[in-house]
Amino acid sequence: MTRQEPADTPLGDAFHLYDTTLRDGAQREGISYSVQDKLAVARLLDELGVGFIEGGWPGALPKDTEFFARAAKGELQLKHAALVAFGATRKAGTTAEADPQVQALLDSEAPVVTLVAKSDLRHIERALRVDVDEACAMVKDTVEFLTKEGRRVFLDAEHFFDGYAYSPETSLRILDAAAHAGADVLVLCDTNGGQLPLGLAETVRTIKEKTGFRLGIHCQDDTSCAVANSVAAVQAGVTHVQCTANGYGERAGNADLFAVTGNLVTKLGLDVLPTGGAAELTRVSHALAEIANIAPYTHQAYVGASAFAHKAGLHASAIKVDPLLYNHIDPSSVGNDMRVLVTEMAGRASLELKGRELGVDLAGRPEALTSAITKVKRLESEGWSFEAADASLELLLRQEADVPAEAPFELESYRVVLDHRADAEVVAEATVKVHVGGQRVIATAEGIGPVHALDAALRKALSPHLSWLDSVELADYKVRILQGHPGTDAVTRVLVQSTDGEREWTTVGVHGNIVEASWLALCDALVHKSTTVAPGLRSGPGAPPPGTPGSPAADVD
């Protein structure tokens, strides 16, 4: 993993789309990535095609150190992006070599390092408590040390805009020290996020003219202008833009990678992503929201579910004639869809399309399509969501198209008992009674929690009868308590991602009781798997006669 430039993007190294979700984005209140999450985030960003992925601050945070170690061991194979480690310049009064945090940057084996340096005189004097000479030496020494070790170095000039307004000489001296020591890009940071685009563009132009350095931009969203400031900076001459997925970040957040990219690609005509990358913006945005466990923001520019949703009324008929008169871009160019609310037109088309995608042909069956739309609408109003649960949607469409999936088993009942015992031990035990392969089977198992126990009991009951069951594993399990129902009696939505080692599929369950919601999603997962297995292989030796009742998930209808 020694790439130091973006690969396979039309603009190559001439333009840097730089993502810092894993470091600055993780500063958002409520986000806490595990190392596993961080690897998943990096893979998605790389699929999208960003040029640089800042993975974290090795040496400062144990999880970040581990992330880089696992990346170096081969767990992260990046196709497009170069991996970046973030860190500070050496401490005052020491050398770069002797500073353990600088050493940790080397140890991370990241080919690119972004160093943060204070560039506001007030911060240098009051927070660092050194003079400007020493602040410059700290920058120079650290950049030189890392470039000599073969690293490509970018400099984040912290508080640049506020600092430049207060003491331009100081801020310029810091940029000079970094550039002359070998830093490749000088990133002007609006750390407190107080800038507005016209003034910021003016400053960027001035710095560019004065220094001739390659400049970058890093904006926080405290004036709600981070995206606008980033784009204005590009128009003023920067060729390196730092963003975070969905604008995650401290306080009001950072510049949103998806809106910035949408603007660069569709408004400025800059090919900052690999060919086809822009059409992935919506998917990747939503997937990254899932990993952060934050509901995707429906009204997000470009990628939000409502970004191209028009309320029926004044413009509805004109939109049908010429959609581009009422959309600033073609939604499909960023992987999004136009929706006309209340009228069913868009819903029909997209559900028909979805059916085709899932192998359920509804094109010639208008009444089945209408019934499917009605059902999806009703279920979504009750809290179901099929956006991320293709497998559950497929089962629903099959049922409406009169080709229902055959359930491999039937539930009679289950019971889960949870004990917090007097000796403080917590135990969970589940019993299921099911009909499978023509037999009635009762099985009991223990688990760490109620859903784990239930899953274990079900597997125990089914395993002797379903030869394919052992290949199916739970890959992920997500719970969302739906708003508008305060307190613990709220409606719970569970998403279960399953894998058989080759494919992954996601199913959904909704119920007031979290265990029942989980059960519904677990059952759908097995029914879905069963439809992909050749009929003769669906059950073990005791396969039931044809005509076995439908999926247990049908209960929810």
Place this chain on the structure above:
Amino acid sequence: MTRQEPADTPLGDAFHLYDTTLRDGAQREGISYSVQDKLAVARLLDELGVGFIEGGWPGALPKDTEFFARAAKGELQLKHAALVAFGATRKAGTTAEADPQVQALLDSEAPVVTLVAKSDLRHIERALRVDVDEACAMVKDTVEFLTKEGRRVFLDAEHFFDGYAYSPETSLRILDAAAHAGADVLVLCDTNGGQLPLGLAETVRTIKEKTGFRLGIHCQDDTSCAVANSVAAVQAGVTHVQCTANGYGERAGNADLFAVTGNLVTKLGLDVLPTGGAAELTRVSHALAEIANIAPYTHQAYVGASAFAHKAGLHASAIKVDPLLYNHIDPSSVGNDMRVLVTEMAGRASLELKGRELGVDLAGRPEALTSAITKVKRLESEGWSFEAADASLELLLRQEADVPAEAPFELESYRVVLDHRADAEVVAEATVKVHVGGQRVIATAEGIGPVHALDAALRKALSPHLSWLDSVELADYKVRILQGHPGTDAVTRVLVQSTDGEREWTTVGVHGNIVEASWLALCDALVHKSTTVAPGLRSGPGAPPPGTPGSPAADVD
């Protein structure tokens, strides 16, 4: 209600802060205001001190017609704002007098009318299906008719920027027609929301120079630049800005009134609100979110709960020295607060600051502080998160500072049974055994799900002994399955927000078993509440004297 100018704002009629939440904001997917809601929204906007409140489209929407009728009857007494009715210019091939929708604008008795007119040649030809002469006549006739009737008229030039780029002559002719007929402000609308600030400011400057008209701006957020575009337009010469509360609106929404106002007041030094108005921004934003039944966006610029929340340990030590070095404005100037979050990223300084905020003084106790940091770090590495759970953190800090909170009860054991019965009914039942007020109490209750049942059983057991318990309610309940532990045996983090009608507090629980995690958070919530109750009131009247031995099992069922 005949005011046609803003009252009691320093800038008076020289600058218009114009709100269209009740018309364009209501286009947001999911918003549906009742007439009562609309009156409440208008009152809050007037309290804030906006200059103009667009109430809706009388004659087109029955609710809007009723809103104006009730306003005219005296239900809406505005102190600052002038009330505005929105409508279209007359239809093609008729007169303004004869057009019932124009008549409805008069009937609304609103002293100010904003007319929308198409100013993009393509829309004139393809949607209106008239020539430019007739489009101009429609504008001229309607403006003249309404001004003769004593109304002040503004013109919303729809699709202005796209139209001006396509056919500048057409767009300018529409502005001319309106201005010469007596329209006071020509509002340039970025209806499809595709503009970026540098280009938009350039266009505004050109139009201003060419025409000399008083200009306004109306931006949609499809490039995530609506706030930036609005502010850039002001810098380029407009003196009338149309916004919606919290950016509500169709697709990606409109320019957010609160961010725009924050920027105008704190960045451009424009006194667009009455004296003291800016300090109401946060309160009014949240109140308007409540009326719209949309959770306030925590990361909203200026007014979000996280807008001044700092997480990084790096910054926290310096924040202690000088908060303004790390905030772009003084949060109190917009009615918001700074908060320091505690996370694994935080160091000593932020924990000490947090302790002070929570009333636990750790400043003079370095060993207690060290031990608290160690504990917080260990717990966070196990999946706990205290940044949103102040109440649990306070209990932890109290323990480390040797002033532990006294638990109002002690758990012996609990059991939860979940049944999915053969008749497909799902039931949850919980039994708790606790020691409270010197007695051993056993209580059983049913619930919709396991946590609901457990909470109900605990309340049943404690309620006779803790007089304050009935005032405590669950306000919100969030579940997060922590990644890195794939499958259903993952670690679960539960956040419980409680309220006693006066305060809200949040507690956290983490466990492999979701029910146990919920239990831990529920217990912390009650212990925290108990610390705020005077010692004599902690138990109810029947409480035994201290030291009474445990009574025999008393099943309160």
